[in-house]
Amino acid sequence: MKRRILLWFCPILILFLGVGLYAVWLFNRLGPSIDVILKENYQSVLAGQQMKESAERMDSGLSFALAGEERRGRDLFNENNPIFQENLRKELRNITVPGEGELANKIREAETRYQTLAQTFWETSEEEARRKMYFSELLPLFTEIKNNAQEVIRINQENMVQADHHARALSADSTRAMVILLVFGIVLALSLGYGLQRTILRPIQTLTAVSKELGEGRLDQVVPVESHDELGQLADAFNKLAARLRVYRQTTTDQLSQARHMTEITFSAFPDSILALSMDGKINFANPAAGKLLQKINGDSGLPVAIQEEVGKILKGAPDSVPTSFEKAIAVRIDDHEAFLLPRIIGMRDESGNMFGAALVLQDVTRFRLMDEVKTNLVSTVSHELKTPLTSIRMGLHLLLEERIGSLNSKQLELLVAAREDSERLLRMINDLLDLARLESGQTRQRLEVVSPGALIDEALPDLRSLAEAHDSRLVADVAPDLPEVAVDSRQIGHVFSNFVSNAARFSKAGQEIVLSVKPVGKAVRFSVLDHGPGIAKEFQARVFERFFRIPGTEESNGVGLGLAIAKEIVVSHGGSIGLRSTAGEGSEFYFDLPVARKSSKGATA
Amino acid sequence: MSAKILIVDDETNVRLNYRVTLETEGHEIFEAVSGAFALEELVAKPFDLAILDMRMPGMDGLDLLAKMREVGISVPAMIVTAFSDVPHAVQAMKLGAIDFLQKPLRPEDLRRIVSEILKRHAPQKEHPAESFNAHIVAAKRCLNLRSFAMARIHLVKALELNTKSLEALNLAGVLAELLDDVDKAKKYYGQAIKLNKNYEPAQQNMRRLFELQNFGSTSEPLNLGES
Numbered sequence: 007m008k009r010r011i012l013l014w015f016c017p018i019l020i021l022f023l024g025v026g027l028y029a030v031w032l033f034n035r036l037g038p039s040i041d042v043i044l045k046e047n048y049q050s051v052l053a054g055q056q057m058k059e060s061a062e063r064m065d066s067g068l069s070f071a072l073a074g075e076e077r078r079g080r081d082l083f084n085e086n087n088p089i090f091q092e093n094l095r096k097e098l099r100n101i102t103v104p105g106e107g108e109l110a111n112k113i114r115e116a117e118t119r120y121q122t123l124a125q126t127f128w129e130t131s132e133e134e135a136r137r138k139m140y141f142s143e144l145l146p147l148f149t150e151i152k153n154n155a156q157e158v159i160r161i162n163q164e165n166m167v168q169a170d171h172h173a174r175a176l177s178a179d180s181t182r183a184m185v186i187l188l189v190f191g192i193v194l195a196l197s198l199g200y201g202l203q204r205t206i207l208r209p210i211q212t213l214t215a216v217s218k219e220l221g222e223g224r225l226d227q228v229v230p231v232e233s234h235d236e237l238g239q240l241a242d243a244f245n246k247l248a249a250r251l252r253v254y255r256q257t258t259t260d261q262l263s264q265a266r267h268m269t270e271i272t273f274s275a276f277p278d279s280i281l282a283l284s285m286d287g288k289i290n291f292a293n294p295a296a297g298k299l300l301q302k303i304n305g306d307s308g309l310p311v312a313i314q315e316e317v318g319k320i321l322k323g324a325p326d327s328v329p330t331s332f333e334k335a336i337a338v339r340i341d342d343h344e345a346f347l348l349p350r351i352i353g354m355r356d357e358s359g360n361m362f363g364a365a366l367v368l369q370d371v372t373r374f375r376l377m378d379e380v381k382t383n384l385v386s387t388v389s390h391e392l393k394t395p396l397t398s399i400r401m402g403l404h405l406l407l408e409e410r411i412g413s414l415n416s417k418q419l420e421l422l423v424a425a426r427e428d429s430e431r432l433l434r435m436i437n438d439l440l441d442l443a444r445l446e447s448g449q450t451r452q453r454l455e456v457v458s459p460g461a462l463i464d465e466a467l468p469d470l471r472s473l474a475e476a477h478d479s480r481l482v483a484d485v486a487p488d489l490p491e492v493a494v495d496s497r498q499i500g501h502v503f504s505n506f507v508s509n510a511a512r513f514s515k516a517g518q519e520i521v522l523s524v525k526p527v528g529k530a531v532r533f534s535v536l537d538h539g540p541g542i543a544k545e546f547q548a549r550v551f552e553r554f555f556r557i558p559g560t561e562e563s564n565g566v567g568l569g570l571a572i573a574k575e576i577v578v579s580h581g582g583s584i585g586l587r588s589t590a591g592e593g594s595e596f597y598f599d600l601p602v603a604r605k606s607s608k609g610a611t612a
Numbered sequence: 613m614s615a616k617i618l619i620v621d622d623e624t625n626v627r628l629n630y631r632v633t634l635e636t637e638g639h640e641i642f643e644a645v646s647g648a649f650a651l652e653e654l655v656a657k658p659f660d661l662a663i664l665d666m667r668m669p670g671m672d673g674l675d676l677l678a679k680m681r682e683v684g685i686s687v688p689a690m691i692v693t694a695f696s697d698v699p700h701a702v703q704a705m706k707l708g709a710i711d712f713l714q715k716p717l718r719p720e721d722l723r724r725i726v727s728e729i730l731k732r733h734a735p736q737k738e739h740p741a742e743s744f745n746a747h748i749v750a751a752k753r754c755l756n757l758r759s760f761a762m763a764r765i766h767l768v769k770a771l772e773l774n775t776k777s778l779e780a781l782n783l784a785g786v787l788a789e790l791l792d793d794v795d796k797a798k799k800y801y802g803q804a805i806k807l808n809k810n811y812e813p814a815q816q817n818m819r820r821l822f823e824l825q826n827f828g829s830t831s832e833p834l835n836l837g838e839s
Contacts, residue, residue, distance in 0.1 A: 397716035
């Protein structure tokens, strides 16, 4: 491409170079020659005229002498003689025109003779002899000199005129040549421009047009590849790009249609009812399950009023409703049976966050509710049935160990103590199970109070201290100042504290420090219990909150493996999160984060 | 001090435990396997105390208590509950049973509460004691006997002697509850909590009232506080 552009500009370059050289040559030739010619000829003309004039004066001097004015005539002659001589010399030095030399020589010869005769004339005092001399010799000589001088003037003037003509002709010629060259140059430049436009601009224009079409979605465009230069490469790259785009569009189109197809299949196969609602609460989409369900409930395809109300709240900007508790289920009648639908409503928003509708999933939780009730009853029944004999065993053991009804030997004592320990453990296990079941089923009532974390710690600290001291550990509290308030059921949270602290104490060596700290973390308050015990290996960290999980290799002690599971349930039911950080060999830090209480949530919720 | 005590429980082993526990104290123990048998016994003999299991098949502890009062048996009664039976406490108290034990129980717990009730109902000295403790004991005795007006008088006197008694405040709250004056009950509990945030009986009673008001039921027992 570069070479092509250079090549295109070469003729113009050569043309300009030629014209320039020609002009330089012309000026070189024209300028000095005219000048010199004019100058030389002018000098010759000047000398000729001076000679002519002084010769006439000298002749007049001779005439004056003949007329009796000897003195004036002699003066006039002598005065003009040197002028003549000088101009003759000038002329002789300035021979330029052909024939001028001969004329000058003739003048010189005539002048030499004239001088000699004039000498004789002035020496002759006889008037007659003078007259004779004058008319017969001096006057013709004078005439000859004068005519020759005139001739010198004429030929020089002619030469000047000729030189002028010559210069004019030359200038006219060069003007013509310049005009021709200029026209030629313009034509050349125009044709070059046209050529350039054709070779550079047109491919670019084609490319532009095709890109525009491409942009409008017509991907089946091909740019002709006309050369192998940069433009050709660009066109080639462009074609490849278009080809890639075609492939990409094809695959995305396929994927899209496949995805849509799959979505449709999924929605149709989904046992739950799925509906999409517009801003005015109208149903835009309903999967077959939803259609059938609504038909069964109402006999038409409208939403039950209770659900319509819920949807209305979300569409008016309430936060998404994704209940997990069956208590939020809405009762409807289907085929003369009571059924429970759990509505999950999610506001659908576009990229800029503007709501354009809502998605509604109606889950039939009738069976779950039934199972939930059965489970609750089962747990309490079983636990009661287990607890009754257990309490009896335990009380019997206590009675025996009191030794009020008879003394025991050491073996009996040892066995009974072991039995009592196990009965205590079994009881704790059952109580924990009950607690967990209650927490999980949402039966446990929370009495949330908005309190400052500091006050919460102050309240729990004495019990926690004695818990730690029972294991020969020291509990240190580190509460950050100015903590925001949290909404807690202090009894439940106290339970979490004592679980953390008793774990920490259990795994600490005697005299080791346990740090209970409270600090703000983002929009939450973090309560943590740090110990310097053996720590928990990474592979077990994720599992410690699972029920009945016990770290392999730990001593079988009072723990049942439910404490942390209960703690987790409690924290989660407070809207918080629980976690731990631990490095094996360095210690563990169990923590839970509680959300900062909103001032308005003072009071209590279930 | 030997007393005649009737144990009403459908579980044979439980009855055995209670019997052994209390016989070591020198009491005379009688057993009944159900509410119906218990009523027969109660009508036939005089008892100093009846220990009723709350949960029994057929007639439960509360039913039995109601029946006893109906036929005019005013024997002091204490009630043994499982954790989940607690909500009926107020009803039981209205029937004069103000002492509760929650399963699982240890022998010493049973002995302590039995001895407290027996002391409460021991024959009175000629001149009534004027000490704070005497008034508290008298108030409880009146509660057992369902003479709530007298119980109030004793409590007022006790509070005059010790305005900052947590136990008296808590008891006054319980009494107000028994007379269906929930606001007054809250006031008394509130005063006790104000004096000591960690006083569990008042806290528990407050929690119970709260749950009753908000959920219609509660898992918290009524707590008379320790004497």
